[in-house]
Amino acid sequence: MRAVVLAFSGLFGLAIGSFLTVVGYRIPRRESIVRPGSHCPSCNRALAWYDNIPVASWILLRRRCRSCSAAISVRYPALEMATAFVFVGLAAAIGPRPRLLVALVVASLVLAAGAVALGGRSRQSSLPPGCER
Numbered sequence: 001m002r003a004v005v006l007a008f009s010g011l012f013g014l015a016i017g018s019f020l021t022v023v024g025y026r027i028p029r030r031e032s033i034v035r036p037g038s039h040c041p042s043c044n045r046a047l048a049w050y051d052n053i054p055v056a057s058w059i060l061l062r063r064r065c066r067s068c069s070a071a072i073s074v075r076y077p078a079l080e081m082a083t084a085f086v087f088v089g090l091a092a093a094i095g096p097r098p099r100l101l102v103a104l105v106v107a108s109l110v111l112a113a114g115a116v117a118l119g120g121r122s123r124q125s126s127l128p129p130g131c132e133r
């Protein structure tokens, strides 16, 4: 049971981390976090589901957009993995209790705030954006 909870927490963390990359990229640019769907900011091509799998797609695409070969920042898989590690750590410490959900929500808000702060900083330094998740 414990292994199932930890595995589910890790997968859930990867999915939430993927969403947090969208939040971190779009909020500083005052863009909607809902529409349009995930796309490459360089060529605007919508990402297929298989190009939008947390961490795995970044590795399989060799850090480049499938369509235009624009670089995809390491920030995306790093935030996805960090969120997964935090979720697994909280699940290991708290266990499958209702307060785990509260802890995951609080952790997500903290990670989102950090992602927005870093997204705003990279915008100010005018670094070229990577493919957005």
Ligand SMILES: [Zn+2]
Pocket (backbone or CB within 6 Å): 040, 041, 042, 043, 044, 045, 065, 066, 067, 068, 069, 070, 131
């Ligand atoms: Zn592209």
